[in-house]
Amino acid sequence: MSKTFLIARREFLTRVQKKTFLLTTILLPLLIFGFYALIIYFSVKTGDHIQIAIVDNAKLMTNINDKQNGDIHFNVVQNVTTSELDNLIQKKQITGYIVIPENYNIMGFDTLSLKSDKSIGILTRDKIQRKFSELLEEKRLMALNLNKKQIDSIQNANTLQFTSLQGEKDSNAKAGISYGVGYFSGFLIYIILFIYGTMVMRGVMEEKMNRIAEVIISSVKPFKLMMGKITGIGAVGLMQFIIWIVLVLILTMLLPLFFPQLAQQTNNLPMQPGAMQAAESVKNSGELQGIMSALSTINFPLLIGTFIFYFLGGYLLYASLFAAVGSAVNEDPQDAQSLLLPITMPIIFAMVIMTKAVNDPNSSIAVFGSLFPLTSPIVMMARIAHGIPNGVPLWQLLVSMALLIGGFLATTWLAAKIYRVGILMYGKKPTWKEMWKWAFLKN
Amino acid sequence: MNNALLQLQHLKKFYATQKAVDDISFEITNGSIFGLLGPNGAGKTTLLRMITGIIYPDEGTILFDGGPFNPMNDTAKIGYMPEERGLYKKMKIGEQALYLAQLKGLSRAEALTKIRFWFKKLEMESWWNKKVEDLSKGMSQKLQFVTTVLHEPKLIILDEPFSGLDPVNANLIKEEIFRLAQQGATVIFSTHRMEQVEEICDHIVLVNLGKKILDGNVGDIKQQFKENKFNISFSEQPSATINAAFNVVTQNKNNLVVTIQEGYSTNDVLQFFIDQKVHITQFNEILPSLNDIFIQLVEDSQGAASRKFQAIQ
Numbered sequence: 001m002s003k004t005f006l007i008a009r010r011e012f013l014t015r016v017q018k019k020t021f022l023l024t025t026i027l028l029p030l031l032i033f034g035f036y037a038l039i040i041y042f043s044v045k046t047g048d049h050i051q052i053a054i055v056d057n058a059k060l061m062t063n064i065n066d067k068q069n070g071d072i073h074f075n076v077v078q079n080v081t082t083s084e085l086d087n088l089i090q091k092k093q094i095t096g097y098i099v100i101p102e103n104y105n106i107m108g109f110d111t112l113s114l115k116s117d118k119s120i121g122i123l124t125r126d127k128i129q130r131k132f133s134e135l136l137e138e139k140r141l142m143a144l145n146l147n148k149k150q151i152d153s154i155q156n157a158n159t160l161q162f163t164s165l166q167g168e169k170d171s172n173a174k175a176g177i178s179y180g181v182g183y184f185s186g187f188l189i190y191i192i193l194f195i196y197g198t199m200v201m202r203g204v205m206e207e208k209m210n211r212i213a214e215v216i217i218s219s220v221k222p223f224k225l226m227m228g229k230i231t232g233i234g235a236v237g238l239m240q241f242i243i244w245i246v247l248v249l250i251l252t253m254l255l256p257l258f259f260p261q262l263a264q265q266t267n268n269l270p271m272q273p274g275a276m277q278a279a280e281s282v283k284n285s286g287e288l289q290g291i292m293s294a295l296s297t298i299n300f301p302l303l304i305g306t307f308i309f310y311f312l313g314g315y316l317l318y319a320s321l322f323a324a325v326g327s328a329v330n331e332d333p334q335d336a337q338s339l340l341l342p343i344t345m346p347i348i349f350a351m352v353i354m355t356k357a358v359n360d361p362n363s364s365i366a367v368f369g370s371l372f373p374l375t376s377p378i379v380m381m382a383r384i385a386h387g388i389p390n391g392v393p394l395w396q397l398l399v400s401m402a403l404l405i406g407g408f409l410a411t412t413w414l415a416a417k418i419y420r421v422g423i424l425m426y427g428k429k430p431t432w433k434e435m436w437k438w439a440f441l442k443n
Numbered sequence: 444m445n446n447a448l449l450q451l452q453h454l455k456k457f458y459a460t461q462k463a464v465d466d467i468s469f470e471i472t473n474g475s476i477f478g479l480l481g482p483n484g485a486g487k488t489t490l491l492r493m494i495t496g497i498i499y500p501d502e503g504t505i506l507f508d509g510g511p512f513n514p515m516n517d518t519a520k521i522g523y524m525p526e527e528r529g530l531y532k533k534m535k536i537g538e539q540a541l542y543l544a545q546l547k548g549l550s551r552a553e554a555l556t557k558i559r560f561w562f563k564k565l566e567m568e569s570w571w572n573k574k575v576e577d578l579s580k581g582m583s584q585k586l587q588f589v590t591t592v593l594h595e596p597k598l599i600i601l602d603e604p605f606s607g608l609d610p611v612n613a614n615l616i617k618e619e620i621f622r623l624a625q626q627g628a629t630v631i632f633s634t635h636r637m638e639q640v641e642e643i644c645d646h647i648v649l650v651n652l653g654k655k656i657l658d659g660n661v662g663d664i665k666q667q668f669k670e671n672k673f674n675i676s677f678s679e680q681p682s683a684t685i686n687a688a689f690n691v692v693t694q695n696k697n698n699l700v701v702t703i704q705e706g707y708s709t710n711d712v713l714q715f716f717i718d719q720k721v722h723i724t725q726f727n728e729i730l731p732s733l734n735d736i737f738i739q740l741v742e743d744s745q746g747a748a749s750r751k752f753q754a755i756q
Contacts, residue, residue, distance in 0.1 A: 003546055006542070006545050006546060007546075010542055014531075014533065014534065207529075210529045210530065210531065210532060211525065211527035211528060211529030212529030212530055212531060213529065214492075214497065214523075214525045214527065214529060215523065215524075215525060215529050215530075215543065215587075215590075216543075216546065217497050218495040218496070218497055218518060218521065218523040218525075219518050219519070219543070219546045219547045219548075220546055221514075221515075424492070424497065424498070
């Protein structure tokens, strides 16, 4: 049995057999699931009803009560004094009221005010504002003596159909999904690099501080010890991810069982562009349908395949650097912080490029970021979500992969040399300059 | 050419700020117990690390078991117990021993048989499922010793093997060391405890400031450093102690320490007291302890170094 394998197996088993591994591996997806379930629950459920009384002294708001649905209700009242309304607010029967003065000109620019007892949250304010503007807008259009059909055609936002050169329909929803998927997978790799990178670093530090490194190194070459550690922890990460993906898939399949409304909403709601009050929910369900169809256009085998490649490549590239830092740290774990900086910088830099690349996968910074091996694992995920060749031409993907492999070999070579010296050095914290020197020491 | 298991020839290892090992050569006979001595920071650990293949010398060669030292293959023939003990704290003792033995190249089955043998011998059987963090310092010391000798190495290197052990366990380990040496293993023993060296080692090398300052058989060294002092005890106080044959160094009632003058022998001294008809109960030569030799040599070499340093300034 190869010694590297022996070491990797120990690293893997000691981590997998820990209780915390089971806890994080099983509990985390459940938490994420629970979190999303809550979000969906709250978005499906109609929230607190907000009752706004409109004191319509100008007699503008006729025939609107029957069209109310959603969270915000406008009740048009007449001949009610403000003190009575204040009273109602106190009794919590209404949230607030708007007084439209008798001489209010609907075509004018006068502002109206809404009175309430407590401060209304910014999102609710926005909803009330939008809804009230819609009301006014319709009334204004009616005041121009337009008929229902004309109003509908004015209000119909003619959406642009975005099409690529290849003739593929590229809906907004699809762009949104590509954005979301790209951002998510890029972010995931970012997290992975940090979680498993620091795991490698702490493992190396532990060995050095336990002073077992010297015992092991008298039977195994330092390079084998480092590679065993990196592959062992990489296997832990891979296994954890496979468990997560399986769990998440199972739970998403279970999701409609818990929320039957969700399935109903996506299938049953008919498109009624005319009915203003229903418009919002219709738009939502239309988007949901769009998302479903857009999701099916994403090339998941390609995405998952490249994800695994960049996950492993990125991990291997950075893990050896983390190991080198771990080997240089002495008794004080605080030392790790300052030594880590040059490693975390490119990761954070990659994250910044990634947020640009998801929006514009072919910008020059995105192309650079997805080719440069220190940033490519994160940035390429953002581009690949847009597909080949829309997001990234095939040749760029291949060059990026080749560069990543080359980069991994280079950092490992460099890190192994630093590691070999660092693991046996005790005493004061080395500077980066000294570590650089170690890398080029002969033997 | 000879019966040496290990030969070091002009080894040098320089670090940026100091010469850790500066041209050291010696050889270790097969089957002997060899003491590598030196004060803190003398270069012992660097020397041992080169012998175990952890680091490479800048210059010089190491011959091991009849050929040039090849760290890749020869580490399986070496067992090294460093001064700073190291074990995985969270790992079970049995698994730990198994893991370390497999890293030395033993198969799982081989390793298991040998671990059982040693655990039984050192009364550690009940420890198998305990974790290292639950062990006392002495217990983990025993475990470390077992993992060092488990793969039956030709060369066993022990750096301060008795620190932290109670006298019973220290004796147990000492006997094991003797037994292993009798079976043909060569032991390098590095320590500051001179009484242990006198008791255990056949041959010693003393290093200081990266240089070898003494190399030889323990008995020979003592002869070499003796100051010609003799201890004489009597049943009653002798009436006269002045004679041309010797000088009295100290006198304590019935006990005399004397040095013999040029041209006289021990018999002249004895004759003097026999003539006085005092009853002699004891007469022996005082040999310096290794401890005295160690302190004297280290101080001399350090003094020389600092004098040299001042001269340079």
